[in-house]
Amino acid sequence: MRYATEEAFGLSPRDIEIAEDIIGMKATKTTFKEIAEKHSISDRQLRNIRRQKVFREYIRERTLERFEDEQGDILAVLVAKAKQGNMKAIQIYTDIVGLKRPNQIEVKTELRRSTRDLSNEELEAEFASIQAELAELLGKDEEQILN
Missing domain, CATH: 1.10.10 (Arc Repressor Mutant, subunit A)
Structure with missing residues (x-):
């Protein structure tokens, strides 16, 4: 063969x-x-x-x-x-x-960074919205989260 x-x-x-x-x-x-x-x-x-x-x-x-x-x-x-x-x-x-x-199973996270720099006002507004969202999720008011 x-x-x-x-x-x-x-x-x-x-x-x-x-x-x-x-x-x-x-x-x-x-x-x-x-x-x-x-x-x-x-x-x-x-x-x-x-x-x-x-x-x-x-x-x-x-x-x-x-x-x-x-x-x-x-x-x-x-x-x-x-x-x-x-x-x-x-x-x-x-x-x-x-x-x-x-x-x-692998979980991949991806951090995305804004391509432009934020002004102080925009950063403070973003921070406030994150605090409010966190307070809502935890059932606490925003003052308790900061302390």
């Missing part, structure tokens, strides 16, 4: 097979030693291949390709579990779609 990423990386067919085996290690429960034996190379040779930047980049690309292929199935399972009430699935789903949990 050939993938679009193979040509871009310039790896040998053997290296590509090794990469595919490494990507599938978890599913097949194989070890690096078994992969080396399968391809008739030593553990050291396999380690050297794995250290190559191009090889690591290929594995990363292929892993992302595989995830993209399976992403729909993964999301379907996640949504099904979330609908069943699985809290971890709900949390992961809300994180994926960008919803915030109630304890993570």
Whole structure:
């Protein structure tokens, strides 16, 4: 099987097979030693291949390709579990779609400053209106608020 990423990386067919085996290690429960034996190379040779930047980049690309292929199935399972009430699935789903949990909601306040300077009379009038509003909210008269 050939993938679009193979040509871009310039790896040998053997290296590509090794990469595919490494990507599938978890599913097949194989070890690096078994992969080396399968391809008739030593553990050291396999380690050297794995250290190559191009090889690591290929594995990363292929892993992302595989995830993209399976992403729909993964999301379907996640949504099904979330609908069943699985809290971890709900949390992961809300994180994926960008919803915030109630304890993570952010409140942003913005201070706006007048672009022009106010005269003393305007400042006193603004201050008096704020005092009156505060007195109304607290149910006190303005004299009690000042003291």
